Amino acid sequence: MASSSDERYVWPWTGIVANIFGKPKHEPVECDSMYWLRKFEQYKPEEAYVLHCAEDPTGYVVLEFGTEWTGFSQMMKLDTDFLVDHHGKKDYYESRKMGYSSGLFGWCAQAEDYNSEGLVGNFLRQKAELKTTSMVAQESLNEKTETLDHLYGEIGSVNKKISEMESKYIEDYMSLDKMMKEIEKKRDLLHQTRAEATEKQMKARSDVLSLLEKHQMEKKAVSDALLKLEKEMGNEQKLNLEIAELEEQLKVLKCVNLEEADHENKRKIEIEEIEEKLEDMIFDMSVKDDENQALKKKVQEAKIELEDARQQIIKELPQFLKGVTKIQIKKIGEVSARSFKKVCMNRYKNNKKASSESVKLCAKWQKEILDSTWHPFKIVDVEGKEIQEEIDENDPKLLSLKNDLGEEAYVAVVTALKELHEYHNSDDAENTHNSSEKQVIPEIWDSENGRRATVTEALKYISNRVIKMR
Secondary structure, eight states, X not given: OOOGGGOEEEETTEEEEEOTTOSSSOOGGGGOHHHHHHHTGGGOOSEEEEEOOSSSTTOEEEEEOOSSHHHHHHHHHHHHHHHHTTOSHHHHHHHHHHTOOOSOEEEEOBHHHHTOSSHHHHHHHHHOEEXXXXXXXXXXXXXXXXXXXXXXHHHHHHHHHHHHHHHHHHHHXXXXXXXXXXXXXXXXXXXXXXXXXXXXXXXXXXXXXXXXXXXXXXXXXXXXXXXXXXHHHHHXXXXXXXXXXXXHHHHHHHHHHHHHHHHHHHHHHHHHHHHHHHHHHHHHHHHHHHHHHHHHHHHHHHHHHHHHHHHHXXXXXXXXXXXXXXXXXXXXXXXXXXXXXXXXXXHOSSHHHHHHHHHHHHHHHHHHHTOTTOOOEEEEEETTTEEEEEEOTTOHHHHHHHHHHOHHHHHHHHHHHHHHHHHHTSGGGTTTOOOSSOOOEEEXXXXXXXXXXXXXXHHHHHHHHHHHHO
């Protein structure tokens, strides 16, 4: 069994709500996408598309939740809520087998829905693609790699400087440690010197005591005074030695503290400079991100303005250009009426009858071409390297058309099908046509080169024509 990270979901994240026209008579408002956006606003969908046809009259709503992880979370919440209410995907198909289904059923769109035949599968394959959650996470990570690489480079430089500072700090610390050892050595020497003073004092004291004992009876008063004076002198000498030792220690400590304070201040200043530079870099990144967002907004606004201009040209161009011209309006997906007229002229001797029948046949096959449930294409593998779609020549409707009306009518219908299919799958249609239903699409066309003309090319051509007419 595949792990959850290997499950393929429709992306942008998509939810499906079925049986929207399950009751005998439905209201017109239920065909409105905004109605369903409001109905499921608790899940915060971004778009809603209503799908229905004669073959599947109960209808579906396809809810799109965007490409972010918050959209994935909302999609899964919708799936869970319907599942708990026993109105999930499995419940829907079981109720259909029983011949009766009541209420709405909902679930998250996955590979099974994407690859299914019929209304929903066709729509999902045109609108979205299949991805695993790990694929989406990797793509999101790749988008940020370029920006992060630059930041990592800057941080690497800062880390290098910090490393150099740490090396300098270790060097200074070793120097200070050496100096402290020399101070300790001098201190030990001072203690040794003090001990040798003490030995001489003990010897002198012994001599004095012997003398005092010898002359105790004769010079008791002098001996007492001498002992008192000796004691006072000994205390004073000891105090002087302790004072001298403390003064020496104080000098050493002051010297060490001054050097440590100076080094610490320098290190603190360098660290503050690095922190300030890092803050500037982070601020610069924030500014650049804001600039990028503003630029994206301007590009989107420019695309909308350009598309508005294109639609205005499509509306106004026919009154400027008459007959066969280089730049013209081509209706993509429109079946050629001339082919059906030719077939009917050969079939009926009465011109009025032939004209009437050709109009009916043309209207019938135009409706078939625009039927979103009819998809006469098959997927083929080209030399094992790439996959593409081409017309399925064994499609029952196309075979019937060729047998009944002949090759020319067949070619007219196939040509219109290919044009509309290729246009819907091209980048040109990205912002021009967002409807879920197939329809004939007017386009500014370069008839000489057989391609979609740009707004600039159309305006330039019209301008030149107007100048020549003067």
